[in-house]
Amino acid sequence: MEFRKLGESDLEVSAITFGAWAAGGWMWGHTERSEAVAAIRAAYDHGMTSIDTAPIYGQGTSEEIVGEAIKDLPRDQVQILTKFGLRWDLNKGEHYFDSQDNEGKDIAIYKYSGxxxxxxxxxxSLKRLGTDYIDLYQIHWADSTTPIDESFEAVAQLIQQGKVRQAGVCNYDVAQMTQAEQAVSLVSNQIPFSMVNRGVEDETVPFCIEQNKSVLAYSPMERGLLTGKITPDYKFQEGDHRANHPHFQPDFLQKTNDFLNKIKPIADEKNASLSQLVLRWTIERPGITIALAGARNAEQAIQNAKAIDVKLSAEELAFISSHVEKLYV
Structure with a gap:
């Protein structure tokens, strides 16, 4: 595994980090706790020592699963990245959307960062994770009802208390990052980035490069779209949020799979899967520090970790990127 520093801090994380959203089950159809724990342990055994989670993922379930998975591991060799700012148990702040929890109970999600x-x-989070500190604490989404400096003064206090090592943001634009920096030194911004979703390269990624802030790319596989395994007639489980997502409609799926067929020979030549090729390309992209990769079981986690073994030449990266540029022109 390769490890990369976040911003100007001494916090190093695995270039491919375990993304634990699906492990929580919520919005992914279901979760099998034992398989999720096994996936995290397998990821760790293969060098993915960093795990990204959040309270909202399964309304605490994902963090509990992470806590269970790491309880016997050396704490100083695991990096826990979690978040704050989405409440399902408190009707306060900015209403985000309505959903159902893993038991089918209606819940309202609020952005609140008082x-x-x-x-x-x-x-x-500390209780669910079974630890006394969080390596990277990130605001999940901006809360329009709370001043940014108030939110990050709280994070600065947690850093002073030793409960948090470093501060980061998620889904922040340049102006929001600049404002947050007035209260605390940020090391990273976790933002959506994939071959079919590159809008952050217009402004946010260049800013992060200039300011030496790390970019944590989430959904680099575009929720499984870029695995090449989802065909236009694919049937999603009940409760899977992808069923109605624009990227998973037949026309978009067909265009994406046509593109993947163009780059698949490179994967085949390296005895790698399309997923591994996509992950490697992602962490080679200028400004991208790490890629988050989710897994529902141990085998998927191991395959994600092995993406680090894929080596791409400058010519191969250019070839893939040229087809990415032409993808939806």
Missing amino acids: KESIIAECEN
Whole structure:
């Protein structure tokens, strides 16, 4: 595995980091706790020592699973990345959307990052994770009802108390990052980035390069779209949010699979899967520090970790990128 520093900090994370959203089950149809734990342990055994989670993933379930998976591992050799700012248990702040929890109960999701809420969320996360500190604490989404400096003064307090090592953001634009920096030094921005979703390269990624902030790319596989395994007639499980997503409609799926067929010979030549090729391309992209990759079982986690073994020449990267550029012209 390759390890990369976040921003100007001394926090190093695995270039391919375990993304634990699906492990929580919520919006992914279901979760099998034992398989999720096995996936995280397998990832760790193959060098993916960094795990990204959030309280909202399964309304605490994902963090609990992470805590169970790492309880016997050396804490200083695991990097826990989690988040704050999405509440399902408190009707306060900016209403985000309505959903159902893993038991089918209706819940309302709110973006709320008031100081007292962040302090409480941190304590709850520490308990679920079974640890006394979080390596990277990130705001999940901007909360329009709370001043940014108030939110990050709370994070700065948690850093002073030793409960958080470093501060990051998710889904922030340049102006929001600049404002947050007034209260605390940020090391990273976790933003959506994939071969079919590159809007962040217009402004946010160049800013992060200039300011030496790391970019954590989430959904680099575009929720499984770029595996090449999802065909236009694919049937999603009940509760899987992808069923109605624009990227998973027949026309888009066909265009994507046509593109993947063009780059598949490179994967075949290296005895690698399309997923591994896509992950390797992602972490070679200018400005991208790490890629988050989810897994529902141990075998998927091991395959994600092995993407680091794929070596791409400058010519091969250019070839793939040229087809990425032409993808939806």
